[in-house]
Amino acid sequence: MNKEALFSIPLPTIRRFPAYLRLLKDFENAGESWVSATRLAEDLRLKPIQVRKDMSCTGVEGKPKVGFEVHELIMAIEHHLGWDNATDAILIGAGNLGNALVGYKGFANYGLRIVAILDNDKKKIGTTVYGVTVQSMEHLEETVVRLGVNIAVLTVPAEVAQEVAEMVVAAGIKGIWNFVPKNLTLPEDIIVQRTDLATSFAELSSRIKKSIEEKSRTKRSLQN
Amino acid sequence: MNKEALFSIPLPTIRRFPAYLRLLKDFENAGESWVSATRLAEDLRLKPIQVRKDMSCTGVEGKPKVGFEVHELIMAIEHHLGWDNATDAILIGAGNLGNALVGYKGFANYGLRIVAILDNDKKKIGTTVYGVTVQSMEHLEETVVRLGVNIAVLTVPAEVAQEVAEMVVAAGIKGIWNFVPKNLTLPEDIIVQRTDLATSFAELSSRIKKSIEEKSRTKRSLQN
DNA sequence: TGATTATCAATAAATATTTATCGTTTACTG
DNA sequence: CAGTAAACGATAAATATTTATTGATAATCA
Structure with a gap:
């Protein structure tokens, strides 16, 4: 039995896959063949640990000090999404x-x-x-x-x-x-x-609303 | 202090708000003034308990046996999203x-x-x-x-x-x-x-892939 | 008017997801 | 060629989210 069917990848991870994929392709085009979780995390504003967890779902293993092989990750993610065939x-x-x-x-x-x-x-x-x-x-x-x-x-x-x-x-x-x-x-x-x-706009709206409320709260407390 | 600032509404709940809102407006247009969490859940394919939890985040209280007042919910959700002002x-x-x-x-x-x-x-x-x-x-x-x-x-x-x-x-x-x-x-x-x-397409792709794999697994086990 | 039932609210349990810790590995540097 | 630092993997802890349980309440109907 192949390893991929043994556990199911968390939905949040799957939802992050496309972003990883795009970034990895950028790296590939730039001629980089290795990339670390730290680096990916930086660019995507995620935490390195989370990226490592996500990458582990692909089945690709990293190498200490250098990270993961870019092309291998691309292939693995595309495969997991079924994006390797049109x-x-x-x-x-x-x-x-x-x-x-x-x-x-x-x-x-x-x-x-x-x-x-x-x-x-x-x-x-x-x-x-x-x-x-x-x-x-x-x-x-x-x-x-x-x-x-x-x-x-x-x-x-x-x-x-x-x-x-x-x-x-x-x-x-x-x-x-x-x-x-x-x-x-x-x-x-x-x-x-x-x-x-x-859905997405609701998220934006609520964040903006919160930020406005925080600002007015700060202002008020400054006035006290 | 008003109650809304006391806790922050979970992001998944906020992301479900627009769907509730649309449905509630449908009910309002249909002349229904009360709706139960059970009913909302049915239409949105969610669990009633989850809908109740979400509704409780709006601050609106329901009434046993009849549910929530449609208009009140609409106002509350729109307010929480900041959608009450253009x-x-x-x-x-x-x-x-x-x-x-x-x-x-x-x-x-x-x-x-x-x-x-x-x-x-x-x-x-x-x-x-x-x-x-x-x-x-x-x-x-x-x-x-x-x-x-x-x-x-x-x-x-x-x-x-x-x-x-x-x-x-x-x-x-x-x-x-x-x-x-x-x-x-x-x-x-x-x-x-x-x-x-x-992001959304990745979700769809992975679900389709999983379903295909399950089908082929079933087929295989039937052949054994 | 009392029994019945649908529903809510509060609390608790279960599950899922993210984040932290720790020990190990590998490239790089002097 | 040993020491150092960056990064990995596994495991554990923390947090977030969903689901279940229980008791209470209000409408409905006999």
Whole structure:
């Protein structure tokens, strides 16, 4: 049995993987072949111990005094994320956000490729978004089967999200990256990943609010 | 002293606030004035106990048998996030993602308003994005001061992110919502919130990978 | 009006995650 | 070629977060 299945990597660690990956690739491009956890931690504003813990999840072993081999880490992290083979996906909903996502070059780094765009707006069907032609939703199932796609990116209006989600599942999709701020009710075995801008903005807002409150508290206590 | 400053709300709770808020507003629009934690949990696929814990952080008290008053919860959550007053922000970088964000209607729900767009691409300067005119970066400081803005949304290319970040800080910005996949090194008192699509996609990827592995494991054990 | 039930609040237990400690290893320096 | 310092790995402690338990309360219904 291979070691990777023996324990499951903590979610926070997985969420930090992309940041590590990007930084490691920067190092690789700069010609550095070894990097220490200390160095990674510095650049990412994390603690060295945490980076070491995270790296240990990849199975890569470091060397005292010099750290880890950059390329080895890159390979290991990409492997753990399944980013070593390109993943094809379809995108449903050629609106604002949908178009921006298709044009987002960063996806290439994660091995994600949008191979088809679907929409039910007749004005959009037939137009081209960054080289990909928008198709009618009627072609959904046929497209999924023909391209052998497992993942759908959902960027439709909230009102139709549930309905569209059920359609893509019926067409054979196994994983949905849901950008619509709406919870989907789908069969257990369908993997739904929700990305919500509001989550991140809530964090920012609360930090700003706290900082303002602290400032006014300090001011007040100075006045006493 | 008011109760809210006595303890700090856990980050995971804050990150769940927007989802609660959206759902609560749905209930409000549907004319429901009371909702139970059980009900919220069901819709969001959380456990009732967790919802109750989260709600207790807002300071709102529930009533046995009926739950919480919808409007009261909405007000409390919005207050805790500072979403009860509209927050103005400028956006730097009128690229793909930048434009999509400006057009994203959802921001209105969080009280976020993009009041100015800046870019240094001469082709973009003077054009209008969803009613907001793109200005030259030369107007940065003047704009920040004139509009009294504290927050900047950063959607510039990675190569210039650090440089631009330093510029906006120099112009007086206190909080940065960074969509660029690059860590910024800025003074301690500047609040930087990074939003990274890759983080979410990493989560999805790893879940899909795990599910595939489980399936193949099951298959194998069935063959034995 | 009293029994029943859904729900809340408070407290405690369990789990997950981060951080610290300590001993060991390896490159580098004089 | 020994001493030193940087960094690793394993283990343990601390902290944060989630989940369970228990008792109390208020609406509902017989």
